[in-house]
Each structure stands twice: as structure tokens, then as C-alpha cells.
Amino acid sequence: MLLQDVLKELRKAGIRLTPQRQEVLQALFDGLQGECQPQSAEEILQVVRKRYPGVSPDTVYRTLGTFKKLGLVREVNFRDGCRRFELALQGGHHHHLVCLRCGRSRELPFCPADCLVRVQEYCPDFEIEDHAFTVFGYCPKCREESRDVFRETVEV
Amino acid sequence: MLLQDVLKELRKAGIRLTPQRQEVLQALFDGLQGECQPQSAEEILQVVRKRYPGVSPDTVYRTLGTFKKLGLVREVNFRDGCRRFELALQGGHHHHLVCLRCGRSRELPFCPADCLVRVQEYCPDFEIEDHAFTVFGYCPKCREESRDVFRETVEV
DNA sequence: ACGGAATTAGGAATAATTCCTATCTAGGAG
DNA sequence: CTCCTAGATAGGAATTATTCCTAATTCCGT
Incomplete structure (x- = not known):
């Protein structure tokens, strides 16, 4: 669109x-x-x-x-x-993988749709409006960098 | 504990x-x-x-x-x-069903664990630290109340 | 082009969170 | 038990995100 x-x-x-x-x-x-x-x-x-x-x-x-x-x-x-x-x-529905260090995110093409169905069964009278599935952690680049920092700290 | x-x-x-x-x-x-x-x-x-x-x-x-x-x-x-x-x-791991009106939440005993596995496969070098699965919407009580408000508005 | 309801700028107000630094204290060593 | 010090706290100021308020502006149907 x-x-x-x-x-x-x-x-x-x-x-x-x-x-x-x-x-x-x-x-x-x-x-x-x-x-x-x-x-x-x-x-x-x-x-x-x-x-x-x-x-x-x-x-x-x-x-x-x-x-x-x-x-x-x-x-x-x-x-x-x-x-x-x-x-x-x-058609663009997606979720995010977020780096807690640099803040950058990557799009996740997975959606816990089955969980949503179970939620609706669990609470039939709840009107679901939206949902979030977000995974937090450290991206390869930031992991590498913090490893460098660690090395420097130790060597000095 | x-x-x-x-x-x-x-x-x-x-x-x-x-x-x-x-x-x-x-x-x-x-x-x-x-x-x-x-x-x-x-x-x-x-x-x-x-x-x-x-x-x-x-x-x-x-x-x-x-x-x-x-x-x-x-x-x-x-x-x-x-x-x-x-x-x-x-042992208490869970997620939340949140009402956007009253702010109250209910514990969800489901976890999109399979999605997490897929995420780790999708990005093997990403160090996963935490994840969130949250469902937003309107609880039965708040739906009822907003219905009342609507009625009043219309009737006056 | 006109009119009215919706929208905006600008600046102040509010709320969440963090920073700064002098002072204090938990808990290990003696 | 007392002493010592690295780590923690109070208090208040600063920062940042977000919302509120109101007079002035503007979109768009007629």
C-alpha cells in the first residue's frame, strides 16, 4: 500500500x-x-x-x-x-527483536497466533484490541563490542 | 518461594x-x-x-x-x-492480559515458547534475555460500563 | 468564497525517571 | 564487639516524555 x-x-x-x-x-x-x-x-x-x-x-x-x-x-x-x-x-503484521544496548530492532515474521486463540478461549468476554510479542536481548554486534570492552578492561 | x-x-x-x-x-x-x-x-x-x-x-x-x-x-x-x-x-513465568481502560491485568498462563525457539533459530547470534507477550483490549466490566455511557448519551 | 467544526502552535504543566553529591551504613575483618 | 570502607541512600535538582490549555488558524462541505 x-x-x-x-x-x-x-x-x-x-x-x-x-x-x-x-x-x-x-x-x-x-x-x-x-x-x-x-x-x-x-x-x-x-x-x-x-x-x-x-x-x-x-x-x-x-x-x-x-x-x-x-x-x-x-x-x-x-x-x-x-x-x-x-x-x-x-499484511505487514509482525513483531520485534530488540537489542537492549543499541536499541535497534529486527522484524520478526512470527506471530503467536495460537496463543491469541487460547487467550480468547480463556477470557471469552474480553475484547482483544492488540497484542505485543517482543524479544529483548543483545545483538551480535553489541555482544562483540562488549566483549572488546571486557578485554581492554582486563588487559589494562 | x-x-x-x-x-x-x-x-x-x-x-x-x-x-x-x-x-x-x-x-x-x-x-x-x-x-x-x-x-x-x-x-x-x-x-x-x-x-x-x-x-x-x-x-x-x-x-x-x-x-x-x-x-x-x-x-x-x-x-x-x-x-x-x-x-x-x-516456575511463575507468565504473561498479561491488560485492559486499556481500567489498567487492570490478568495473568495469562500461556507462553509463546515455540516462537522463542523459532526466534533463536532465526537469529542464532542474538543473545535472548527476556521476552514479552501482552494482550491489550477491554475487560468485560469496562465494556459493560462504556455501553452504559453510550446508552445515557443516546437517551439524553 | 464562506462558515463552522476540527485542528494547530506555543507555551506551560505534569509525570516518570535519572543525576548529583554529601552523608550514612551493612557486613566483613580484626 | 568495634572499626573500616565500598557501596547505598536522601534530598533535591535536572531531564525527558507526554499532555493540557487557549487563542488563532484551516480544511472542506455547501
């Missing part, structure tokens, strides 16, 4: 298409390129401000909230002190 | 047992009773201050960090603006 299609859907949903919202959306699309890396509100704000310097944090947060309600954006938590956001396009 | 056993283990691990740390531990144990409800640092602080009024937030955070490193405490995120903590006793 492309930016144009999303804009069309938003218009259809009666969402006012302000330039600020379009820029937030653009930033989210940019984040989709290359390695998957959900962005913090602050990061998105910086991107948006390149074109609209006056944009306020409030606007970014409000826009992300609006998009989240529409199911267009998902929130994830990487345990790095802020919320992160990414596009939730249909 | 009881508080006494944990204290013994901490001593064995060379962790200084200050009264503040013991109170934090006690608060975490209290949180284990009844419905599982991971606590925020603020909530733990309030409990600890009942006995030690002068305790600082810093101490609670530092203590929780120490316990986390030891694997005694797990951090969870309920999307309510703060980190939450709970004891991670052996």
Missing part, C-alpha cells in the same frame, strides 16, 4: 488531511524503508519539522493517537524510555 | 540487604497476592514509605534495576505511561 492509497482511505474515513498529518504519515512511511525501525514521537517530530519547522509535539502525539485509533499505526515498547510507532499496513 | 528464601539468595549473591531493599521486596511480594498486578515504581514507593517515610524514588528505581539484573524482577509495559515491575520467581 502506498502513501496515496492511505491518504485516500483517510479522506474516506472523514479524517481532515492537514499538511502536518501528511508529513507524519510520510515520516512513518520513511521508517518503513530498509531495516524496520519504529520511531519515537521525537524522531517523527524532527522529520516533520524539516518541512514544517513550527510543528508542535502535541500535534505529533495527537496525530499518532488518531492514526492509532484508525488502526493505521501501532505502538511498540522497546524499553528505552519512550513509546515508538510504526505503520500497521495490512 | 518465600521472602526469607529470596533474602538468603540475595545475601549469597553478595547483595547488601538494606532495609529499603527489603521493603521493596516486601512490596513486590505483596503484589503477588490475589490478582496479579505488576506495580509502578510510584506504587512501590508509596508502600515502602509506609514504613520508611524518607525513601527516595531514586532508591526504588535503583533497587528495581538491581533486582532486574539478578533476574528477580521483570519489567512489563501496560501502555499506561509508566513501567511496571513484578517478581519473577522460578
Whole structure:
């Protein structure tokens, strides 16, 4: 799905298409390129401000909230002190493998769908809205680096 | 496992047992009773201050960090603006079903263990430290209440 | 082009978390 | 039991993320 299609859907949903919202959306699309890396509100704000310097944090947060309600954006938590956001396009459902040292993440193409089914059986009256499966640890690069630091410490 | 056993283990691990740390531990144990409800640092602080009024937030955070490193405490995120903590006793591994309205959680006895195996196969050089499986939505009680609100709105 | 409801900027307020440093203390050594 | 010191704490300030408030602006249907 492309930016144009999303804009069309938003218009259809009666969402006012302000330039600020379009820029937030653009930033989210940019984040989709290359390695998957959900962005913090602050990061998105910086991107948006390149074109609209006056944009306020409030606007970014409000826009992300609006998009989240529409199911267009998902929130994830990487345990790095802020919320992160990414596009939730249909067919792109995934989870994350997060490095606790460098904060970078890798997309996981697995989903514990069977668990979700069991959860719904376990609590039939609970209305499931979203779920998170996130694996935390240390990426190969950071493991290597901390090994180096350890060596230096010992040798000195 | 009881508080006494944990204290013994901490001593064995060379962790200084200050009264503040013991109170934090006690608060975490209290949180284990009844419905599982991971606590925020603020909530733990309030409990600890009942006995030690002068305790600082810093101490609670530092203590929780120490316990986390030891694997005694797990951090969870309920999307309510703060980190939450709970004891991670052996055999008690579980996940959470969280209501986005009232913030209460229910313990899930399922774990996507098979997914973890697949993750490790997918990224053999990644050192897995922890994982989170959390289901978000609306509990029966909150669904009922929002239905009431809707009715009122319509009828007036 | 016009009007009204929705949206925004800007700045202040709030809340969570961490930092700093002088002081204190747990627990091992004697 | 007392002494010593590495490690821990209090207290308050600083930082960071997020939300609130309100007057001014703007999208978009008519």
C-alpha cells in the first residue's frame, strides 16, 4: 500500500488531511524503508519539522493517537524510555527483536497466533484490541563490542 | 518461594540487604497476592514509605534495576505511561492480559515458547534475555460500563 | 468564497525517571 | 564487639516524555 492509497482511505474515513498529518504519515512511511525501525514521537517530530519547522509535539502525539485509533499505526515498547510507532499496513503484521544496548530492532515474521486463540478461549468476554510479542536481548554486534570492552578492561 | 528464601539468595549473591531493599521486596511480594498486578515504581514507593517515610524514588528505581539484573524482577509495559515491575520467581513465568481502560491485568498462563525457539533459530547470534507477550483490549466490566455511557448519551 | 467544526502552535504543566553529591551504613575483618 | 570502607541512600535538582490549555488558524462541505 502506498502513501496515496492511505491518504485516500483517510479522506474516506472523514479524517481532515492537514499538511502536518501528511508529513507524519510520510515520516512513518520513511521508517518503513530498509531495516524496520519504529520511531519515537521525537524522531517523527524532527522529520516533520524539516518541512514544517513550527510543528508542535502535541500535534505529533495527537496525530499518532488518531492514526492509532484508525488502526493505521501501532505502538511498540522497546524499553528505552519512550513509546515508538510504526505503520500497521495490512499484511505487514509482525513483531520485534530488540537489542537492549543499541536499541535497534529486527522484524520478526512470527506471530503467536495460537496463543491469541487460547487467550480468547480463556477470557471469552474480553475484547482483544492488540497484542505485543517482543524479544529483548543483545545483538551480535553489541555482544562483540562488549566483549572488546571486557578485554581492554582486563588487559589494562 | 518465600521472602526469607529470596533474602538468603540475595545475601549469597553478595547483595547488601538494606532495609529499603527489603521493603521493596516486601512490596513486590505483596503484589503477588490475589490478582496479579505488576506495580509502578510510584506504587512501590508509596508502600515502602509506609514504613520508611524518607525513601527516595531514586532508591526504588535503583533497587528495581538491581533486582532486574539478578533476574528477580521483570519489567512489563501496560501502555499506561509508566513501567511496571513484578517478581519473577522460578516456575511463575507468565504473561498479561491488560485492559486499556481500567489498567487492570490478568495473568495469562500461556507462553509463546515455540516462537522463542523459532526466534533463536532465526537469529542464532542474538543473545535472548527476556521476552514479552501482552494482550491489550477491554475487560468485560469496562465494556459493560462504556455501553452504559453510550446508552445515557443516546437517551439524553 | 464562506462558515463552522476540527485542528494547530506555543507555551506551560505534569509525570516518570535519572543525576548529583554529601552523608550514612551493612557486613566483613580484626 | 568495634572499626573500616565500598557501596547505598536522601534530598533535591535536572531531564525527558507526554499532555493540557487557549487563542488563532484551516480544511472542506455547501
